Amino acid sequence: MTSAPMSGRKAQAARNDELILQSARAVFTADPGAPIAAVAEKAGVGISALYRRYPSKEALLQKLCGDGLKLYVAVAQQAMDDEGDPWEAFASYLRGIVDADTNSLTIKLAGTFQPTEELYHDAVRAGDLATRLHHRAVAAGVLRDDVTVADIALLFEQIASIKLGDEERTSQLRHRYLALVMDSLRVPPAHRDLPGPAPDDEELQVRWYPSR
Template sequence: MSGRKAQAARNDELILTAARAVFTADPGAPIAAVAERAGVGISALYRRYPSKEALLQKLCGDGLQLYIAVAEQAMRDHDDPWEEFAGYMRGIVDADTNSLTIKLAGTFHPTQELHQHAARASELATRLHTRAVEAGVLRPDITPADLALIFEQLASVKLGDEQRTGELRHRFLALMLDSLRQPPAHRPLPGRAPDDLELSVRWSPVG
């Protein structure tokens, strides 16, 4: 890319990273907060995204495409039905697309393209669920909607820094996977359990 195009691409990446951080912390934040966090001028942001609505649509569109990519990859990677399903669950937790769902659902008007992406994501989730049930490795009383809410529960786990949060999310995912498996499994849980200090420090005043 030319220098100008490369700079525009860098600015776009900065804007989207900042927007995700700002709006998952506070969906009501003004778009100026995104420009400030990204370190770009408000005019540069508006040239790329003419409104907060457009920026939210872009964030959620990217999240849906990432979800689709993770699900499709899980279906390609494994011949073992349980590992296919578990790989999908781990991939979605790592992608953290459900943090967007928790915070941004109902805060903007989805486009037709977003509806199409959502339909594809739902189709893949249903296929992965059905394949696991039919293979006899997933509890038959679990539905795709149950799994969607499990992802949201795991996305709500936030403790310490990004690395610690990821470790804890995978610890609790492993616990959930053992309860979802048919027959139930009892494997050692990964990662260190949260301690009282980690939980209590959240109540300390900020600043």
């Protein structure tokens, strides 16, 4: 059964909401202290339209992080449901979380707003899935037993801090360094070709050029 198409007004509202959330993510991961007006400006919507959907900056941050947690849970649950090769299931979880980029929100927004009960609930669910995936991989003998769930969480944050060039290049580099990390996590240690070329000197140096 397919859902009925949205009316023109509802469809526009849905598009505006998605644009607001994309803009909020970009604005607040660049500067958590930015005013909510900066989000409206980037999204190209009136501040009153934004406030009708999100009555405060706190509500907008709660929504952003709530969506990020739900995405994390979905990725982890998909890996948990994979009963095939235990390493590949764990590796798909690692790659999926890097692609989802939920840790960029953690790095920038943790401690900047009051979590809701729903956020606490989703965080517990995410933590439970991460722990179960980790323990399953260790029990199967494919993951180092001296690496903890917290180690993996901080590795995700380190990889999320990589930002070089455009989105495509950033993603390529994140997967390059994830591959390096995964080879050191696996039992027995693996060695394979890394995805994407390493950054060159120009890519590293351009970060110091004043933006225009």
